[in-house]
Amino acid sequence: MATVLVNNxxxxxxxxxxxxxxxxxxxxxxxPHYCWHPDLSVVxxxxxxxxxxxxxxxDGTVAMQPKLVPGCQTPVKDGxxxxxxxxxxxxxxxxxxxxxxxxxxxxxxxCDQAGECGLxxxxxxxxxxxxxxxxxKNIKPDKDYIGDQITxxxxxxxxxxxxxxxxxxxxxxxxxxxxxxxxxEEIDIFPGEPCNxxxxxxxxxxxPVGALCSKDxxxxxxxxxxxxxxxxxxxxxxxxxxxxxxxxxxxxxxxPRYNPLAQGSFMCDDGRFGWKYIHxxxxxxxxxxxxxxxxxxxxxxxxxxxxRTAFQSAGKSSSKKxxxxxxxxxxxxxxxxxxxxxxSVSPEITLSMTPARVVGEDDTFPKDVHGKSVQPxxxxxxxxxxxxxxxxxxxxxxxxxxxxxxxxxxxSSPEAxxxxxxxxxxxxxxxxxxxxxxxxxxxxxxxxxxxxxxxxTFVLAGGxxxxxxxxxxxxxxxxxxxxxxxxxxxxxxxxxxxxSELAGRGAMFNAAKVRAExxxxxxxxxxxxxxxxxxxxxxxxxxxxxxxxxxxxAT
Amino acid sequence: MxxxxxxxxxxxxxxxxxxxxxxxxxxxxxxxxxxxxxxNYQPTTxxxxxxxxxxxxxxxxxxxxxxxxxxxxxxxxCMMCATACPANCITIQGAQAPWEDxxxxxxxxxIDELRCIFCGMCEEACPVDAxxxxxxxxxxxxxxxxxxxxxxxLLGVFDQTKDTGYDPVRTHRGRLGPASDFEQxxxxxxxTSVQSDDRSARSSSSGxxxxxxxxxxxxxxxxxxxxxxx
Numbered sequence: 001m002a003t004v005l006v007n008n009x010x011x012x013x014x015x016x017x018x019x020x021x022x023x024x025x026x027x028x029x030x031x032p033h034y035c036w037h038p039d040l041s042v043v044x045x046x047x048x049x050x051x052x053x054x055x056x057x058x059d060g061t062v063a064m065q066p067k068l069v070p071g072c073q074t075p076v077k078d079g080x081x082x083x084x085x086x087x088x089x090x091x092x093x094x095x096x097x098x099x100x101x102x103x104x105x106x107x108x109x110x111c112d113q114a115g116e117c118g119l120x121x122x123x124x125x126x127x128x129x130x131x132x133x134x135x136x137k138n139i140k141p142d143k144d145y146i147g148d149q150i151t152x153x154x155x156x157x158x159x160x161x162x163x164x165x166x167x168x169x170x171x172x173x174x175x176x177x178x179x180x181x182x183x184x185e186e187i188d189i190f191p192g193e194p195c196n197x198x199x200x201x202x203x204x205x206x207x208p209v210g211a212l213c214s215k216d217x218x219x220x221x222x223x224x225x226x227x228x229x230x231x232x233x234x235x236x237x238x239x240x241x242x243x244x245x246x247x248x249x250x251x252x253x254x255x256p257r258y259n260p261l262a263q264g265s266f267m268c269d270d271g272r273f274g275w276k277y278i279h280x281x282x283x284x285x286x287x288x289x290x291x292x293x294x295x296x297x298x299x300x301x302x303x304x305x306x307x308r309t310a311f312q313s314a315g316k317s318s319s320k321k322x323x324x325x326x327x328x329x330x331x332x333x334x335x336x337x338x339x340x341x342x343x344s345v346s347p348e349i350t351l352s353m354t355p356a357r358v359v360g361e362d363d364t365f366p367k368d369v370h371g372k373s374v375q376p377x378x379x380x381x382x383x384x385x386x387x388x389x390x391x392x393x394x395x396x397x398x399x400x401x402x403x404x405x406x407x408x409x410x411x412s413s414p415e416a417x418x419x420x421x422x423x424x425x426x427x428x429x430x431x432x433x434x435x436x437x438x439x440x441x442x443x444x445x446x447x448x449x450x451x452x453x454x455x456x457t458f459v460l461a462g463g464x465x466x467x468x469x470x471x472x473x474x475x476x477x478x479x480x481x482x483x484x485x486x487x488x489x490x491x492x493x494x495x496x497x498x499x500s501e502l503a504g505r506g507a508m509f510n511a512a513k514v515r516a517e518x519x520x521x522x523x524x525x526x527x528x529x530x531x532x533x534x535x536x537x538x539x540x541x542x543x544x545x546x547x548x549x550x551x552x553x554a555t
Numbered sequence: 556m557x558x559x560x561x562x563x564x565x566x567x568x569x570x571x572x573x574x575x576x577x578x579x580x581x582x583x584x585x586x587x588x589x590x591x592x593x594x595n596y597q598p599t600t601x602x603x604x605x606x607x608x609x610x611x612x613x614x615x616x617x618x619x620x621x622x623x624x625x626x627x628x629x630x631x632x633c634m635m636c637a638t639a640c641p642a643n644c645i646t647i648q649g650a651q652a653p654w655e656d657x658x659x660x661x662x663x664x665x666i667d668e669l670r671c672i673f674c675g676m677c678e679e680a681c682p683v684d685a686x687x688x689x690x691x692x693x694x695x696x697x698x699x700x701x702x703x704x705x706x707x708x709l710l711g712v713f714d715q716t717k718d719t720g721y722d723p724v725r726t727h728r729g730r731l732g733p734a735s736d737f738e739q740x741x742x743x744x745x746x747t748s749v750q751s752d753d754r755s756a757r758s759s760s761s762g763x764x765x766x767x768x769x770x771x772x773x774x775x776x777x778x779x780x781x782x783x784x785x
Contacts, residue, residue: 107658108633109633219649222638
């Protein structure tokens, strides 16, 4: 086994190919760095990660290299000695930070990055604390238009070139470049070629300082007010791991969360800015039991009781004419609760599913100069615009043997129909709604107002992905947890709670417990979920097997 | 937990004598105080509002939002005051500044004066000396909404108080306050210096360091090897 010594602490690295920063991270030692990022190439230009590196000779002596070396560029092997806390290293870190801060404006109060800024954190941890520059600072004009979503505060830039390397290596579109040299260096775009690719938003996350800012989030909130919850982007079947950042029940931004099993470190702009419907005007905020156009009651208890009674009596009298349309936007738990309830009312109730919306084709990155995808793909935006087709299909297959498309149910003229929505851009139009002429009892669980909810007898105001607990299964069968980060508008409730109450399981909906129940009930597809704890990265769907621990890489 | 005996002190009730039992000395003592108030009258009542009180310099009254030298609101909407505020009475909306030389400004700035506890934390937190507490104390209103001071009203307080003498403009510093301005530069050694206790500077032969690294048990002791080499 290869052993590396970090600040006198031995750490086993096995056969992994690591650099000093990663090896130190395994030993629990932070080596500060700006330009290095695990998913980008190494340039070793910021000099922040300078450490003392040496070698243990076969005779036991330790030979240190006389110079400090950049940790990001130095691979480790058996016997490598890394020292990151010596006075020499500390002096180098202080000096590097002082140079980086020479021209950096002290506008932390107005900077959006303040609070999550690499310069602030490292200055506090490793810096000198004050500047000795007596000359005026070199201030470069801001560039307001780097892209539709990106603005550049040129004077804050420390030239780590993470953004430039990202557009060259991951998105492949190479819009960003470094112009001029020395202290005149600036990040810039080519004239008339703005950074508007579908991954452009990631350069804002990559920027360790407040130079590249998202126009969408600019000046909206101070970051220390935001509360983060781990979740999953619902906008395509890639299922990028994300953090939902909210304050006072308002979502302010989504940020990608590192997940080696799902997407890596990044997310696309469709998902990043695709959450606006959460606060849309036409969100359903009240449940309703309707008689024609007249609302009979908007009280949750009464509406839920009436819905339950309606479906139970319809299930007894004409069970073949009762059907449900599931949605690929439901979580696994919600689909399980609804399916098991309806099947317990009557096994003859038909369960079907709205086909997942498909837009265009899978879009892979990096691209070449002509916009064509280059292999191997580093990031894929999938055409299937639904988060959980695989999961809902697995549930339906368990309860019914096969997945019936919703069109078949609609043309079979059902009398009672339970429709679950959840898609913010549904393909339900007035024509589809008019096909429901034969339906006497229509229950709709959705989050946005639609022609369908206008026709419905029972309207159940559900929650968006940010308001629900549960799990989504992505294209490759990875089960990841989403968590409730905020309250819905007014009386809207998370779908899990609505369905749980409807099914007579009580209002206390505990996603992990339901997952454990699913793992027992459907061992073939969900056995691997075990006790329902999905961890940070999620678990692959399948029969119960011992899961290998995913290796944690430094970010 | 029961009280331990060593912690208990027993006190005897004092014995009341004859004169004390008549209460006369106590009554006379009380009447003396009464007579003193009648003969030596020294009122402490202030005749507010006919006579205005002189307040101490550190009095904390109504807030004001200062203007910069061009008459614009000085606040940069960093929301430090709102973060520091223990009463959560400050609501700020930041926006892109309409001026060339500034990045961010408050498009709305609201202080709920009814909620405010006048602790002065906002004043202390402000990096640009934009919010200050004045000596205005007679704060009244007919409705709660009246007591929600918006940006215009707070700037109005500045215009009203800056020339009264009580609340002078305390700073004319650069636009980003203490963080960006040093009056005196600290003296220091050069940015890159070799420390006297640097191991590579001390080492006997180049590239070989002595001692310090502690090896795991599976490794042989480096110190021993170095000693033997000598």
